[in-house]
Amino acid sequence: MTAPAPARGSEELIRAEEPVLAHNYHPLPVVVARAEGAWVEDVEGRRYLDMLAGYSALNFGHRHPALIEAAHRQLDRLTLTSRAFHNDRLAGFAERLAGLTGTDMVLPMNTGAEAVESGIKVARKWAYDVKGVPADRATIVVAADNFHGRTTTIVSFSTDETARAGFGPFTPGFRVVPYNDLAAMEAAVDETTAAVLIEPIQGEAGVLIPDDGYLAGVRELTRRAGCLFVADEIQSGLGRTGHTLAVAHESVEPDVVLLGKALGGGIVPVSAVVGRRDVLGVLHPGEHGSTFGGNPLAAAVGTAVVELLETGEFQRRAAELGAVLREGLAALVGRGVVGFRARGLWAGVDVDPALGTGREISERLMREGVLVKDTHGSTIRLAPPLTVTGEELRGALGTLEKVLTS
Numbered sequence: 296m297t298a299p300a301p302a303r304g305s306e307e308l309i310r311a312e313e314p315v316l317a318h319n320y321h322p323l324p325v326v327v328a329r330a331e332g333a334w335v336e337d338v339e340g341r342r343y344l345d346m347l348a349g350y351s352a353l354n355f356g357h358r359h360p361a362l363i364e365a366a367h368r369q370l371d372r373l374t375l376t377s378r379a380f381h382n383d384r385l386a387g388f389a390e391r392l393a394g395l396t397g398t399d400m401v402l403p404m405n406t407g408a409e410a411v412e413s414g415i416k417v418a419r420k421w422a423y424d425v426k427g428v429p430a431d432r433a434t435i436v437v438a439a440d441n442f443h444g445r446t447t448t449i450v451s452f453s454t455d456e457t458a459r460a461g462f463g464p465f466t467p468g469f470r471v472v473p474y475n476d477l478a479a480m481e482a483a484v485d486e487t488t489a490a491v492l493i494e495p496i497q498g499e500a501g502v503l504i505p506d507d508g509y510l511a512g513v514r515e516l517t518r519r520a521g522c523l524f525v526a527d528e529i530q531s532g533l534g535r536t537g538h539t540l541a542v543a544h545e546s547v548e549p550d551v552v553l554l555g556k557a558l559g560g561g562i563v564p565v566s567a568v569v570g571r572r573d574v575l576g577v578l579h580p581g582e583h584g585s586t587f588g589g590n591p592l593a594a595a596v597g598t599a600v601v602e603l604l605e606t607g608e609f610q611r612r613a614a615e616l617g618a619v620l621r622e623g624l625a626a627l628v629g630r631g632v633v634g635f636r637a638r639g640l641w642a643g644v645d646v647d648p649a650l651g652t653g654r655e656i657s658e659r660l661m662r663e664g665v666l667v668k669d670t671h672g673s674t675i676r677l678a679p680p681l682t683v684t685g686e687e688l689r690g691a692l693g694t695l696e697k698v699l700t701s
């Protein structure tokens with residue numbers, strides 16, 4: 296019998312990735328082996344407070360007991376049918392999710408980018424079938440500095456050169472206007488416009504929160520122009536900002552909402568396009584699909600996620616602890632922080648560039664046991680699980696203070 300290979304340490308595992316893993320990410324040098332709630336543990340047993348939460352895919356923390364139980368129960372019964380057949384979990388998931396988001400219909404997908412692609416297809420089909428836009432002439436108005444995913448169509452309307460360069464030719468049919476600029480959006484919308492597609496808060500851009508009135512203005516403008524308002528809530532949605540949807544801050548109801556990340560409870564990829572019947576109803580059998588979209592395991596976990604959100608507890612926690620986060624960050628302004636934007640348990644923090652890049656600050660925080668990630672330049676994003684306690688949050692803010700002031 297050969298002895299089992301000795302367990303590999305962090306450094307060895309990071310070195311082992313180098314030759315075999317495509318270099319499309321630049322992770323912090325931490326190798327996570329297990330996690331519970333807001334905490335993760337690396338292969339050497341060091342513990343870190345997770346202040347990124349999988350870019351909001353872990354809104355309910357790592358391995359939330361109700362979500363793990365739902366997944367285990369489903370794993371023991373049925374995991375995949377494809378949509379060639381019905382499965383006994385999908386109807387309940389769609390009903391609950393439509394109820395939670397106050398709309399009629401659900402198109403289940405897997406990743407965020409797939410939900411965005413699906414939303415684009417629905418908007419174009421609606422433009423041709425309902426609005427009467429001439430074939431292949433539909434346009435979609437998007438915002439500069441957007442982040443909607445990585446597919447070829449989605450990077451076609453990115454303004455981030457790193458995300459685009461080398462990936463052309465690009466998909467036509469998009470008009471880019473500055474974010475938070477209603478006049479520019481109004482000028483870009485015309486009779487060919489199928490939809491305006493925006494993030495209610497731009498996460499990857501550094502948690503950019505538009506002026507009060509912007510989202511209501513987009514709603515009013517799109518209604519007047521006879522085009523759809525598609526809100527990408529893949530990062531901002533499902534409790535993160537203190538509401539189920541970030542558009543609720545302005546009591547706005549988009550025509551279509553795109554959901555992902557936290558919908559899968561940090562267990563499986565689950566995304567969805569949700570909207571009214573007169574919009575999503577434009578799809579007919581054979582026109583769109585996904586082998587894994589709406590699979591019973593995803594539906595079981597997604598239903599458990601919706602059940603957690605139906606209690607309102609997580610939205611409440613995000614709002615209450617968001618006040619702690621804002622207060623803590625405000626106390627750091629002028630002491631290493633030059634500015635910040637925060638809503639709920641979500642903040643973009645601009646660190647004094649003299650103290651280091653966002654990457655360098657993230658590495659220093661990591662060494663002190665707090666995991667965050669830079670967005671760009673000297674900006675870091677804080678997005679802890681909504682299960683984080685006030686004490687843990689204050690601890691992380693204390694660590695940030697130490698890193699910035701020592």
Ligand SMILES: Cc1ncc(COP(=O)(O)O)c(C=O)c1O
Pocket residue numbers: 350406407408409411442443444445494498499527528529530531555556
């Ligand atoms: C607003 C937004 N839309 C879409 C996506 C893409 O999601 P995914 O990485 O699951 O494809 C992201 C991912 O960060 C996002 O933040």
